[in-house]
Amino acid sequence: MTDFFQQVYALTSKVPKGKVTTYGTIAKSISTRNARRVGHALHSNKNSRVPCHRVVFANGSLAPGYAFGGPTVQKKKLLSEGVGFTTDGKVDLNRFFFQLGDFKQSENIPD
DNA sequence: TTCCTGACTTTAC
DNA sequence: AGTAAAGCCAGGA
Numbered sequence: 001m002t003d004f005f006q007q008v009y010a011l012t013s014k015v016p017k018g019k020v021t022t023y024g025t026i027a028k029s030i031s032t033r034n035a036r037r038v039g040h041a042l043h044s045n046k047n048s049r050v051p052c053h054r055v056v057f058a059n060g061s062l063a064p065g066y067a068f069g070g071p072t073v074q075k076k077k078l079l080s081e082g083v084g085f086t087t088d089g090k091v092d093l094n095r096f097f098f099q100l101g102d103f104k105q106s107e108n109i110p111d
Numbered sequence: 112t113t114c115c116t117g118a119c120t121t122t123a124c
Numbered sequence: 125a126g127t128a129a130a131g132c133c134a135g136g137a
Contacts, residue, residue, distance in 0.1 A: 002134095022119090022120095023118075023119055023120085024119070024120060024121095027119085027120090032132090032133080033120090033132070033133095034119080034120090034131095034132045034133050034134085035118095035119040035120060035132090036117065036118085036119050036120085036132070036133065036134080037119090037132085037133060037134065037135095038118085038119080039117075039118035039119060040117075040118075040133090040134065040135065041118095042118060043117085043118050044135080046118085052118080055118080056118095057118085057119070057120085058119075058120060058121090059120090062118090063118035063119095064118070065117085065118050066118065067118080
């Protein structure tokens with residue numbers, strides 16, 4: 001397991017309830033530009049600990065190959081956490097996008 | 112070790 | 125605005 005993976009898991013785990021982040025954002029916060037690696041990391045981790053359902057595409061849509069039952073389940077989980085969706089079936093990043101700079105205050109879990 | 116595919120993003124038409 | 129193609133880098137076979 002690479003340190004890169006650990007970082008991805010760490011950041012993903014720090015996303016507060018009711019918020020989501022994107023692959024690209026996580027990728028950029030680490031020493032890489034490749035968002036795909038982030039996706040691979042989460043996919044490899046799917047059977048374990050990280051709330052991967054809080055990680056979405058840059059356009060707000062959900063992962064096409066979500067391992068816990070598909071995007072539908074992922075969406076349901078997000079809705080349960082208070083994350084709103086648009087009529088397009090995408091996450092409303094305007095209100096629920098969790099920025100990297102917010103990770104430092106994630107311990108307070110806003111809202 | 113090499114080749115192929117992929118939970119992505121961005122630019123171009 | 126919507127669709128298509130290219131680029132990146134690693135993991136799995």
